[in-house]
Amino acid sequence: MSEQDPALFALLNEIGIIEQLARNRFERAQPDGLRLPHFAVLNHLVRLGDGKTPGQLARAFQLTKATMTNTLQRLEARGLVRLEPDPEDARAKRVFLTDAGRARREEAVAFTAADLTELARRADLRAADLLPPLRALRTALDRDPRRG
Template structure:
């Protein structure tokens, strides 16, 4: 269900983004031949975006998840050989998370399979729709990221 016409534009926009995310999530999960879950992909994608060597607590904060949820996801990805977790050389109690080559390849394969699954559904949109929307959506995400980080 979409937002009511009288809703403020910001709410209506975020509502549409949320609905798109839910629909895309289901397509993403169905497109993964080996059962890679979106929650696992999100961690792989985060490491590609921000770089290797990120501490688990920083990942949990960025993804707004409990540390236990990140620990569980990391364990599953490590068991599959998609990441490796190493001691933090600067903090003897801490850890750092690194993508393996298999993890980079699996992330790329997930992007390709999700794109293949979603592209036909959006083929009739006007040319350039996604390119036109990205700058504004990135600006909103950047501001929300900054607000989260305080």
């Protein structure tokens, strides 16, 4: 990174580095090896509701359908989601969070909450102050027609 880099580029660069460090920290904190992409799917289903197709989830995460199918198969093998036939299209499936999946998502949040609270204290950060501009940036990126 150079001092001449545009501020938004520098910000996105910092966010990328933070994401990598946070991913490693999150995954090390999980006692059963839950990976962040798997947690992200569980979290998405809790936040936005289940019953989505693998294709809808792939688009939401900007992944290939094959990558999302692999992730869902791993989650299904662990009993965290279940795939059911789509009542409107026999060729398609719908993804539903199981009780175990919902509980595992809550456990993952709990495993990292104390650690993140301490980290924020040491860094003298108030998440509530950072969230509004970061959400605005995420929303702008998500709505950008060039997002892929």
